[in-house]
Amino acid sequence: MANKQRDLLFKLTVCNGIGNLGILKILDFSMRYNDSTDFSKEEIIQIAGITTYQKLFSQSWDHWTCESEKLKEYQEQHTFITILDPTYPYYLKQIYNCPTLLFYKGNIKLLEKNCLSFIGARAASVYGINIVRQLIPEMIRNNITIVSGLAKGIDSVSHQVTMQNNGNTIGVIGTGLDICYPKETAHIQRMMMEEQLVISEYPNGVGPRKxxxxxxNRIIAGISLGTCVIEARKRSGSLITAQAALEYGRDVFAVPGNVFDAQSDGCHGLIQEGAKCTICPQDILEEIQLFSI
Known part of the structure; x- marks a missing residue:
């Protein structure tokens, strides 16, 4: 029955017109009724609460039902865990709308580690890069796995500094694992898929969408004990991750910068709102060492 649930979850994930929340509703219904997986598309539409995209979902479901062999081949091209698997990250499971599936390449055991996310400006300054180089080595010495989003700037520097110091790092991307976005960090992503871990909730072939x-970002925040923000403008995407971390009850750390430089305005705002002002590794360690998996 577990394999049937796994197959159903994959089919729903590749269908158009149904989102992750809808899939979670189907899974919840399945588990409440003896792990049933034999749903008609009409039942799925009703249980998942699909309204606007009923026609789109119906066509997609029919397509994959008719092309069951192609669907099986497509599924076999992926390695993934589901929310039902024991390897699914404990802290990620606690968040609202946690991903039903996590596709991965690399060392899946890294998901069992205590994680801390490092995020920040894509146009990172020398100051921001030096902050990463100051903070991360001490995290590694304390057996903390570094999580980031494989974007340009602070993200990619965080991954690189971690690997240079023989640490563990997890990249979370917003495309299928067969796509490298942005291209500037493709070499880091490929290296991490071999030596570290890269995860996504999107199957192969899915490109970047806004x-x-x-x-x-919700996965980056959800998988981590805390989130450290280094250089973020007032409307930076990094603040979305920090806000998610706050909503999940996780620690948020913000590194101050030059008060005359808009590059750090977002960090200063976070500090004013209660994020921990972070100027050295111990500022982080004294908080997150209170927690353990």
């Missing part, structure tokens, strides 16, 4: 990245 709404994918706020969704990606």
């Amino acid at each position: 709404y994918h990245f706020p969704m990606r």
